[in-house]
Amino acid sequence: MFVPLNVNLENKKILIIGGGKVALRKVNFFLQYGCNIEVVGKNIAQEIYEVTENSNSRVTLIQREFEMNDLYGKYIVIISTDNFKLNEQIANKCEERGVLYTNCSNGEVSSFSLPAVVKRGDLSVAISTNGKSPALSKKIKKEISDIYKNEYEEFLELLGELRYVVLKGESDDRVKRKLLNEAVNMNINELREFINNYRGEKL
Ligand SMILES: C[C@@]1(CC(=O)O)C2=NC(=C\c3[nH]c(c(CCC(=O)O)c3CC(=O)O)Cc3[nH]c(c(CC(=O)O)c3CCC(=O)O)/C=C3\N/C(=C\2)[C@@H](CCC(=O)O)[C@]3(C)CC(=O)O)/[C@H]1CCC(=O)O
Numbered sequence: 001m002f003v004p005l006n007v008n009l010e011n012k013k014i015l016i017i018g019g020g021k022v023a024l025r026k027v028n029f030f031l032q033y034g035c036n037i038e039v040v041g042k043n044i045a046q047e048i049y050e051v052t053e054n055s056n057s058r059v060t061l062i063q064r065e066f067e068m069n070d071l072y073g074k075y076i077v078i079i080s081t082d083n084f085k086l087n088e089q090i091a092n093k094c095e096e097r098g099v100l101y102t103n104c105s106n107g108e109v110s111s112f113s114l115p116a117v118v119k120r121g122d123l124s125v126a127i128s129t130n131g132k133s134p135a136l137s138k139k140i141k142k143e144i145s146d147i148y149k150n151e152y153e154e155f156l157e158l159l160g161e162l163r164y165v166v167l168k169g170e171s172d173d174r175v176k177r178k179l180l181n182e183a184v185n186m187n188i189n190e191l192r193e194f195i196n197n198y199r200g201e202k203l
């Protein structure tokens with residue numbers, strides 16, 4: 001049973017084993033959240049080198065074969081070599097040591113899976129099919145991306161600001177709830193104006 005959770009990965013080390021197409025997708029996934037990532041790959045794809053150069057030292061590349069010692073001190077391990085047997089051995093070792101892992105060549109036995117994610121600033125919409133169809137996750141991700149476009153990043157920033165001022169300025173819980181629920185139906189300009197007026201009148 002795979003349960004969606006939001007995990008705090010601040011200052012946690014993530015290891016990605018393998019340097020191919022799947023590794024690249026996972027590097028990009030964790031980079032969106034500013035995580036610290038180590039990649040160990042026998043060969044490392046050019047695109048991973050390019051992403052690393054623009055990563056503000058968030059990504060460390062180690063070009064060689066994986067060694068079991070690489071697991072030391074890691075919180076999350078993504079196993080994505082093209083060697084099915086090796087992936088299984090690494091997965092068993094992670095299981096033994098209580099490290100969270102995804103075996104990309106055998107999702108069913110992994111200790112977690114990554115969802116497809118639409119991210120707009122602090123808004124994350126995650127999609128999972130419990131491993132049944134990554135292709136369906138991808139399709140739904142595209143549909144959600146078309147509905148929730150980039151402006152949602154700023155919209156959510158403003159909602160956060162509104163929440164801050166309303167919680168400060170209002171003592172009646174019913175009024176608070178009403179304002180916070182009404183605000184999500186405003187457009188960006190209405191919301192900005194509402195916050196400015198509210199600050200002027202109440203704070
Ligand atoms: C959503 C997404 C997120 C991400 O990976 O970041 C994701 N796979 C994506 C793409 C993708 N996956 C595959 C292809 C090649 C085409 C094909 O074969 O179909 C492509 C490329 C493509 O379609 O473009 C095949 C595949 N996937 C898995 C296996 C092994 C297995 O099933 O056991 C195999 C067969 C391998 C083989 O046999 O060769 C396993 C997993 N893939 C998952 C997630 C997890 C379940 C998520 C869920 O519940 O939906 C899970 C369990 C583990 C994990 O990786 O965490 C991402 C969407 C793209 C996006 O975000 O744009």
Ligand SMILES: NC(=O)c1ccc[n+]([C@@H]2O[C@H](COP(=O)([O-])OP(=O)(O)OC[C@H]3O[C@@H](n4cnc5c(N)ncnc54)[C@H](O)[C@@H]3O)[C@@H](O)[C@H]2O)c1
Binds near residue numbers: 103
């Ligand atoms: N989970 C998913 O979403 C998903 C999607 C497609 C494929 N897959 C599976 O994931 C695996 C990787 O797929 P890919 O497309 O990235 O393959 P790829 O061929 O592009 O990359 C494999 C990488 O593993 C590296 N490697 C091999 N042996 C190694 C070792 N001993 N130590 C370190 N690195 C080693 C290679 O150098 C290469 O960089 C395959 O098993 C594939 O079946 C999973």
